[in-house]
Amino acid sequence: MRIIITGGGTGGHIYPALAIAKGLQNKIREAEILYVGTKKGLEAEIVPKAGLPFQTISVEGLSRPFSYRTLASVFKACKGCWEGWHILRAFRPHVVIGTGGYVCGPLVFAAATLGIPTLLHEQNAVPGLTNRILARLVDGICVTFEDSLKYFPAKEKVHLTGLPVRQEIMGMERLTGIKALGLSANKTTIVVTGGSRGARSLNLAMSRAYGKLLQRDQVQFYHITGPGGYEEMLSFLAQENISLDGRENLRIVPYLYEMEYALAAADIIVGRAGASFLSEIMLRGLPSVLVPYPYAAANHQEYNARSLEKKGAAKMVLDQELEQGKLFTALEEIINNVSLRAEMAEAAKGMGKINALDEITQLIVGISKPEQR
Numbered sequence: 001m002r003i004i005i006t007g008g009g010t011g012g013h014i015y016p017a018l019a020i021a022k023g024l025q026n027k028i029r030e031a032e033i034l035y036v037g038t039k040k041g042l043e044a045e046i047v048p049k050a051g052l053p054f055q056t057i058s059v060e061g062l063s064r065p066f067s068y069r070t071l072a073s074v075f076k077a078c079k080g081c082w083e084g085w086h087i088l089r090a091f092r093p094h095v096v097i098g099t100g101g102y103v104c105g106p107l108v109f110a111a112a113t114l115g116i117p118t119l120l121h122e123q124n125a126v127p128g129l130t131n132r133i134l135a136r137l138v139d140g141i142c143v144t145f146e147d148s149l150k151y152f153p154a155k156e157k158v159h160l161t162g163l164p165v166r167q168e169i170m171g172m173e174r175l176t177g178i179k180a181l182g183l184s185a186n187k188t189t190i191v192v193t194g195g196s197r198g199a200r201s202l203n204l205a206m207s208r209a210y211g212k213l214l215q216r217d218q219v220q221f222y223h224i225t226g227p228g229g230y231e232e233m234l235s236f237l238a239q240e241n242i243s244l245d246g247r248e249n250l251r252i253v254p255y256l257y258e259m260e261y262a263l264a265a266a267d268i269i270v271g272r273a274g275a276s277f278l279s280e281i282m283l284r285g286l287p288s289v290l291v292p293y294p295y296a297a298a299n300h301q302e303y304n305a306r307s308l309e310k311k312g313a314a315k316m317v318l319d320q321e322l323e324q325g326k327l328f329t330a331l332e333e334i335i336n337n338v339s340l341r342a343e344m345a346e347a348a349k350g351m352g353k354i355n356a357l358d359e360i361t362q363l364i365v366g367i368s369k370p371e372q373r
């Protein structure tokens with residue numbers, strides 16, 4: 001069975017796609033998978049590393065308000081459809097799966113017009129524009145949050161599956177992660193991450209909090225700055241007179257490809273509220289302080305974070321509250337109060353949807369055209 005998977009731009013669209021790819025490879029022995037993305041998206045780095053064949057089409061977001069750049073992006077989308085059509089003709093997939101991001105638009109559109117079965121996965125509580133438009137054409141839509149059901153009127157093709165998480169994240173032992181990252185097994189480990197692109201305001205707020213936090217003997221931090229924020233983080237720390245030389249309780253890295261190590265090692269998370277990441281910390285049962293990205297489309301990260309906060313799985317601090325030191329206060333409370341931490345961990349675990357991948361792969365097999373397999 002030949003399958004095209006497309007989705008990209010940021011890790012939040014790519015990692016669910018990779019989880020689905022792995023799930024299909026495990027379920028269907030003769031599965032032949034091609035990943036289609038863009039040259040500029042993070043997928044161009046991540047997907048080849050994951051060992052999947054990768055091809056690209058040209059596409060970018062529609063620039064708004066309307067200007068000559070909007071016309072240029074419409075032209076690019078048409079070119080993307082044309083390139084997508086060529087890939088579809090050459091690969092002849094039995095099914096095309098889109099996990100969001102601009103790249104999905106032309107490819108899923110071209111597949112649907114050629115009569116190839118198509119399925120979308122929506123990660124966020126408030127769906128993105130591309131998926132809302134494509135929803136009319138596709139054969140199935142899988143959603144992560146119950147809240148997003150209302151945005152898709154064709155109820156018969158919408159399925160509340162949850163978000164598929166990479167297998168390696170689910171099963172790893174804490175000690176394996178601790179050893180791989182060179183951390184101490186006896187300390188409370190706090191992993192800080194601003195999502196696949198990093199978060200400047202979170203880096204800045206943490207650099208200001210580290211002065212006090214690092215005085216504690218029993219905690220250690222593994223801080224992922226995001227690829228573009230690493231150098232700046234070093235200068236933030238220098239401004240606070242925090243040196244990394246010989247320091248074992250604070251590790252700063254730009255990006256971690258093997259996120260499973262950090263999630264296994266972590267006792268507490270400080271992060272943004274991207275849907276993929278939240279699904280990962282729920283499945284691992286990790287208490288967290290979440291700082292939603294305030295400019296995400298339709299403010300969806302705040303809705304994502306609130307859903308965990310409501311259940312007692314996370315504490316939420318708004319980006320505009322960072323200046324007031326609220327992040328430090330929330331984190332201190334979780335570090336100090338071990339029973340609160342355990343309750344939060346339990347609540348997070350209760351929210352994880354462990355069968356998401358299974359349900360999605362079953363749906364994919366169901367909609368693919370059996371006579372063509």
Ligand SMILES: CC(=O)N[C@H]1[C@@H](OP(=O)(O)OP(=O)(O)OC[C@H]2O[C@@H](n3ccc(=O)[nH]c3=O)[C@H](O)[C@@H]2O)O[C@H](CO)[C@@H](O)[C@@H]1O
Pocket residue numbers: 010011012013015100123124193194195196197224254255256257258259272273274275276277278280293296297300301
């Ligand atoms: C700014 C913005 O609009 N972000 C969106 C984007 O977030 P983003 O791409 O940041 O996605 P998430 O925060 O949901 O997930 C990040 C993913 O990258 C992985 N990771 C991260 C850092 C690292 O060093 N290594 C690594 O592997 C995480 O394990 C996770 O799988 O897509 C998500 C899913 O559609 C949305 O919910 C987010 O709102």
